[in-house]
Amino acid sequence: MRHLLLSCALLLAALPLGAANAATIEVRVTNVGAKGTLRVAVCDRERYLKTCPYSASVAPQAGQTTVTLKDIPPGTWAVLAYQDGNENRQLDRNFIGIPTENYGFSRDAVGRFGPPEFEEAAIEVRDGTTVAPIALH
Structure with missing residues (x-):
């Protein structure tokens, strides 16, 4: 019995944490230009438009760029993307x-x-994988 418990404990310790509840979001961004950096963020309701817990930045491919974010807990999320043309890590705005x-x-x-x-x-x-299409405007 002792050996069985030890074996079970070793097996559980070897499993990656959260593997059973890990999801992937494949963000397919269209209307992308070729310059700057494409930035993508995944936000929950509480942190929406603030500090999103998951993000990625990639060099854009003109037309469409796919960004894959892994190890996202299943649930309800909003995905945002913007093309940071001047690479200052923020969405630039005009005076209004x-x-x-x-x-x-x-x-x-x-x-x-x-x-x-x-x-x-x-x-x-x-x-599994959830596809999130986003068209830049």
Whole structure:
């Protein structure tokens, strides 16, 4: 019995944490230019448009660029993307607050005056791979 418990404990210790609940989001961004950096963030409801817990930055490919984010817990998330043309790590805006760099949200959500609400951009992420298409505007 003691050997069986020890064997089970060693087997559990060898398993990667969260492997059973790890998901992947494949963000397919269209209307991409060839310059700067394409930045993608995945936000939950509480941190939406603030400090998103998951993000990635890649060199853009003109037309469409795919960004893959792994080890995302299943749940409800919103995905945001923007092309950082001058690579200053922020979405630049004009003097009245309108973005001057191309950006987009999952579900192609568009806010009426400002960014869309979380619910408008929210997608359901399950185990496996979830595709999130985003068109930059």
